[in-house]
Amino acid sequence: xxxxxxxxxxxxxxxxxxxxxxxxxxxxxxxxxxxxxxxxxxxxxxxxxxxxxxxxxxxxxxxxxxxxxxxxxxxxxxxxxxxxxxxxxxxxxxxxxxxxxxxxxxxxxxxxxxxxxxxxxxxxxxxxxxxxxxxxxxxxxxxxxxxxxxxxxxxxxxxxxxxxxxxxxxxxxxxxxxxxxxxxxxxxxxxxxxxxxxxxxxxxxxxxxxxxxxxxxxxxxxxxxxxxxxxxxxxxxxxxxxxxxxxxxxxxxxxxxxxxxxxxxxxxxxxxxxxxxxxxxxxxxxxxxxxxxxxxxxxxxxxxxxxxxxxxxxxxxxxxxxxxxxxxxxxxxxxxxxxxxxxxxxxxxxxxxxxxxxxxxxxxxxxxxxxxxxxxxxxxxxxxxxxxxxxxxxxxxxxxxxxxxxxxxxxxxxxxxxxxxxxxxxxxxxxxxxxxxxxxxxxxxxxxxxxxxxxxxxxxxxxxxxxxxxxxx
Ligand code: FAD
Numbered sequence: 001x002x003x004x005x006x007x008x009x010x011x012x013x014x015x016x017x018x019x020x021x022x023x024x025x026x027x028x029x030x031x032x033x034x035x036x037x038x039x040x041x042x043x044x045x046x047x048x049x050x051x052x053x054x055x056x057x058x059x060x061x062x063x064x065x066x067x068x069x070x071x072x073x074x075x076x077x078x079x080x081x082x083x084x085x086x087x088x089x090x091x092x093x094x095x096x097x098x099x100x101x102x103x104x105x106x107x108x109x110x111x112x113x114x115x116x117x118x119x120x121x122x123x124x125x126x127x128x129x130x131x132x133x134x135x136x137x138x139x140x141x142x143x144x145x146x147x148x149x150x151x152x153x154x155x156x157x158x159x160x161x162x163x164x165x166x167x168x169x170x171x172x173x174x175x176x177x178x179x180x181x182x183x184x185x186x187x188x189x190x191x192x193x194x195x196x197x198x199x200x201x202x203x204x205x206x207x208x209x210x211x212x213x214x215x216x217x218x219x220x221x222x223x224x225x226x227x228x229x230x231x232x233x234x235x236x237x238x239x240x241x242x243x244x245x246x247x248x249x250x251x252x253x254x255x256x257x258x259x260x261x262x263x264x265x266x267x268x269x270x271x272x273x274x275x276x277x278x279x280x281x282x283x284x285x286x287x288x289x290x291x292x293x294x295x296x297x298x299x300x301x302x303x304x305x306x307x308x309x310x311x312x313x314x315x316x317x318x319x320x321x322x323x324x325x326x327x328x329x330x331x332x333x334x335x336x337x338x339x340x341x342x343x344x345x346x347x348x349x350x351x352x353x354x355x356x357x358x359x360x361x362x363x364x365x366x367x368x369x370x371x372x373x374x375x376x377x378x379x380x381x382x383x384x385x386x387x388x389x390x391x392x393x394x395x396x397x398x399x400x401x402x403x404x405x406x407x408x409x410x411x412x413x414x415x416x417x418x419x420x421x422x423x424x425x426x427x428x429x430x431x432x433x434x435x436x437x438x439x440x441x442x443x444x445x446x447x448x449x450x451x452x453x454x455x456x457x458x459x460x461x462x463x464x465x466x467x468x469x470x471x472x473x
Contacts (some may be wrong), residue, residue: 001092002028002174004085006078008104010097010127010251011060012211013067015163017125018095023167028174030089030182031064033057034082035075035190041103043298043381046374048343049249051200052209054192056250059210061187069170073185078107079114086120088182089174094120097127097251100288101381102295130160130255131285133292143293146397150289151282163256202341207246207377214247218258222265229273233280236335236346237419242277243344245378248284255281284383290396291382298369298385306394308473310466311364314357321453322357323371325424328452330437331411332356334424341424343377348414354391355405360459362466365392393467401467404460411437425449 003022010016011033022029037044045053061071074081082094094115099105108124115122126132131154136144144150176182194200207213221242225232232240247253258281266274291297301307314322321327325336335349345353350372357368369388373379389395415421418436422429427448428436439445440452 002030002089003171004082004089004091004094005029005031006082006094006096007031007033007060007071008096008251009099009249011056012214012252012254013060013063013166014211014215015127015254015257016097016166017127017164018097018123019170020164020167021123021125022093022095023170025093025171027092027171028089029069029171030072030085030091030174031069031170032072032074032081032085033060034078035073036078036081036107037075038077039079039103039107041101041106043101043103043373046376046379047194047199048203048375048377049379050192051194051203051343052207052246052250052377054187054190055209056252057187059212063211064170067167067170068172070173070181071184072173072182073187073190075185075190079111082111083114085182086115086118088176090177091120091174094122096122096124098124098132100129100133100292127254128251129285129288130154130259130281131157131289133289136289144286144289147283147286150286151279154282154285160256160259163254163260199340203343203377206342206344209246209250209252211252214244214253217242217244217247218253218261222261226262226265226277227271227273229277233276234348234414235420236349237415237417237423241347245380245383246344249378249380255284284380286397287380287382287386290386297389298373298381299366301394302389302396303394303398305470306392309394309470310362311358312362314361314363314367318361318453319363319367321450322353322361326450327356328440328450329356329407330418330421330425330428330439331407331415334421337424339372339375343375345376346420348410349420350387351391352405352407352410354388356407358388358392359404359463360454360456362459362463365389365394402464404463406456406460408437408456 003025005019005022013019036042057071064071086094112122136150136153138144173181225240229240232238244253244258248255262274262278294302322336325333327333331349332353335345335353339345354368357363358365365388369385372384386395390398393399393401411421417433421436428439428445431439431442431445435442435445439449
């Protein structure tokens with residue numbers, strides 16, 4: 001018999017428990033990735049995530065081959081593909097690392113049940129979260145709804161385990177019954193890359209998908225920004241954050257590896273900045289905790305009273321202006337253009353751009369969530385909806401509705417010299433450090449850059465009115 005390792009959101013050899021377990025055994029091994037766009041409830045990937053996946057799988061395939069293995073690609077319903085592959089390769093066991101969305105868990109549970117009936121061992125491992133959602137419980141045994149006690153409770157428990165190094169050598173691939181290796185799809189045939197138009201140039205200039213790229217990002221971060229993370233993380237004009245998010249999203253680096261790299265670097269007396277960074281990893285854990293408990297997080301208001309909120313349907317012109325970064329508010333526009341060009345946006349700017357859509361334009365948060373889902377390379381089934389709901393006020397532990405980001409105040413505070421603004425809005429390059437935040441006050445900007453889409457004062461008042469109505473019921 002042979003072993004199947006089914007990779008999903010864990011596209012790495014380092015600290016990959018399912019892969020390590022198979023490598024330690026005596027059997028031949030089939031490593032498979034299944035592009036499943038048909039099982040019920042699985043959210044189709046957005047465009048930027050597809051681009052990432054293509055390159056990540058290409059990198060993984062090369063890494064596996066360098067260790068004597070190979071990556072098999074299949075497309076279709078995961079359960080049917082795995083059944084077929086088990087038969088083809090006479091598999092006695094199937095191993096995978098756990099995932100946490102309801103649709104994904106349902107697929108996995110179905111496969112476990114089928115395997116049990118066949119006498120095939122199906123084993124799953126913890127790999128992608130430091131703290132599995134069902135293990136973090138309040139004093140009364142329920143899930144957490146507020147981040148701070150959630151994270152305190154995580155930190156009070158056992159230290160996350162040590163990561164395991166990638167196996168030196170991998171078992172040979174298992175042959176099919178015919179004697180040759182099972183047939184693999186070609187990655188190109190999946191059509192994950194954009195064509196006509198190809199909008200991925202800026203993504204390719206910004207990122208190196210795959211395990212090696214992830215490791216380099218971590219090194220770069222530990223070599224510098226981590227020590228000033230507490231302040232640097234708020235400044236979009238400097239590289240003050242790790243930029244690990246897409247690598248974590250696709251599991252190209254293990255959160256345990258990141259955690260222990262910090263421990264090694266600071267065995268004791270870690271600066272407060274390290275704790276702040278750890279708590280951002282904690283937000284990722286918290287978002288998955290929320291999604292695990294609320295599988296409809298991307299579609300349903302966490303606070304059900306928001307079902308009655310009077311969102312306004314934005315006009316096509318308004319929505320397009322927001323998508324294209326032409327709202328007339330430089331911080332929002334720089335962010336939206338950074339997103340389009342690079343597939344990523346700085347966190348502070350994500351908050352400002354999202355707040356502008358849901359509060360100043362009074363648009364339903366789901367419209368913004370969907371756009372981010374399609375354009376972010378780190379589009380994450382838990383973090384994206386959880387953060388949108390946080391901004392909208394409809395989420396767990398959300399920002400209070402009446403706290404409305406002012407994009408002008410924010411850019412003056414966090415990008416005072418306008419470095420970030422000018423990088424993404426070339427029309428503003430010649431404005432001085434004052435006018436760059438409020439170009440409508442400078443007549444020379446008028447032709448090149450749009451006038452504000454809405455007034456900040458009026459739109460703020462309108463949002464507060466809508467909230468007041470909600471409260472009054
Ligand atoms: P760092 O500051 O270096 O943080 C390290 C890691 O912690 C990140 O890589 C990420 O995994 C995690 N993290 C940090 N902040 C958050 C947060 N607020 N929530 C959850 N995890 C966090 N993050 C995503 O990974 N995917 C998304 O789809 C996503 N959508 C977002 C939508 C909105 C409206 C907002 C306001 C935030 C969103 N975030 C999302 C959270 C955050 O903006 C990004 O994780 C962060 O900007 C990634 O950059 P970084 O890796 O340099 O972060």
